[in-house]
Amino acid sequence: MLKNVNQRVAIVLAVLSAFYLVLSYQLPTYPYIPVDADGVPKALGWLLLALSVGLFFSKDRDSEEQKAKRHIPKKDVISLLVVFLLVFLYITFFESLGFILATVLFVFSSTWYLGYKKHMVNAIVSILFPIILYSIFVYMLQIRLPAGILPF
Amino acid sequence: MGALEGIATGFQVALSLEGIMFVLIGVFVGTFIGMLPGLGPISAIAIMIPITYGMDPTMALVMMAGVYYGAVFGGSTSSILLNAPGISGTVASAFDGYPMAQQGKAGKALAIAALSSFVGGTISVVLLMIFAPMLASVAISFGPPAYFALMLLGLSAIASLSEGSTIKAMISAVVGFMIATIGIDPQTGTARFNFGSANLLDGIDFLVIALGLFAIAEVCYLIMNRAKKSVGTAKEIGSLRLSKNDMKEMSGPVGRQSFLGFILGILPGAGATIASFISYITEKKIAKNPDEFGKGSVKGLAAPEASNNAATSGAFVPLLSLGIPGSGTTAVMLGAFLVLGLQPGPMMMTDRPEVFWGIIASMYIGNIFLLILNLPLIPYIARLLTIPRPMLISLVIMFSFIGVYAISFSVFDLYLLLAFGVLGLLMRMFAFPAPPFILAFILGGMMEQSFRQSMTISGGNISIFFENNISLVLIILSVLSFIFPIIKTIRTKKKEA
16 A cells, blocks of 8 residues: 555656656667667656655655645635636637637636626726737737637 | 947947836836746746747847846735745745734835845846856856756756755656657657657747746646635835834845855856845844844845845856756746847857847846836735736736747647646645756756767767866766755754654
């Protein structure tokens, strides 16, 4: 049985290093090159593996503050997941809807979901910020942000 | 170009209308972002990078430098007013600053912080002007082995000096280095760890990592703690005036700690956080009345404030003269240089003197702005802290997205940003420090190249790293910085037993 959280993290890291090592050993090599493209990755993979073993056996214990940091109430986990879902949708529609529309919808809905009750202020900020930023980037800095379904 | 001529060029840049305007924007935005709990200079610089696209690189960097030390200044404001340090470098400022504010002397505390920061910042800029060119003239003769050894020292120092567990800091650095190996190998053209995706052939952009690990991770944290950690409104500020007695009391600590902070800032891995703590502790040790510390002592506030600002300028020495960052924040600054098509290092002083000296000269102007403009404005800026958390969260996400999209024009990078945000959150939860990760990520590519170049020069003989005195000394120092924390841990355990 794994006694503490460091040991569990160490196992995850060891698996990660093993995976990275397998990929490193599959990299092609060429003759007459003292250190090829696989050299540093292999060294890093072994180093991470060694450090994971070190972490597994280390006597470091988390402080109470650290333990408290990991304790997330269920309600907050749900909030986080909902915001992630909103961000995911924001990314998905970023190009097709366009920067302005997607951002207005995202900023308004996430601010509203996170508990801001002044809907008028929220609407004004959600609309103004994306329009101002879009204008700065597209017209002043000449950096194209996706226009999407809007004609400008 | 001689040093005096260089300084004159620098002031020409910094005192131009454009220069003054961008310094002002930089310090103002930096102060504001630095005040927001959790969002420190790294997030501030990363968020501001997209604004600089298309700007004149010199002006862009003058602004970014302003953002950096403005953020350090802003951090102390929230430490003093709210006991909620914006960045770790200003935690020590809260020890005496917050009790002072509680006693209704917030204005005095802010004035002490501003004046100490100003003196610390100014003394260290003078030192920066002296030391950066000196170091650059030495570094011009550095070959790949010395560069490799120098970067190794930077990484080992940041890993061993990080807060908390050294082994976790090392793991963080190794994983950061691993992420840097993704993409096409520039020496052989081999595609590495891209899983067949064309999106990963160019590797991962540093902005994705910086914004993900810092800004997005902080947002996740804010979401979970939005009810608990309410910032609240700024308290009554009170008078900003300092008495002669206060000035007298401040002068000693500020003078001493400006020099100490600068030296600690130059050292790789140390930076503002360690500088401010060491300054606080040394002043407490040499004080006649150490019991006053922690209860609103003038010295206890002046010392870390002078020191953390001096360390900020000190951190520019290795960045400007060697092109090697010694901390997470200067690593992101290096990223900003690279985005703007500039490579800091010994050649920059001769190739782009207006950038090199312009940044340094602008720091004088920036420090003056912090003192004369920000201080009276602090009560008003502090009101901005009352931005509702839900809105702040949404806006930080939006800014981060614009930053990443404007550099890559790729939706794939936005998904990556989200993924690194989750990684950043997990790292916080499991106490893995993020600065070694970002430093290793940014130095990783350069380190690998200089290592392989050295090996090619020597025909595969590793002794090349020990033949040159500079690289030998640097490698010995790196090994010592790895061993030092281990010895320290063993000693502490023996003492406990």
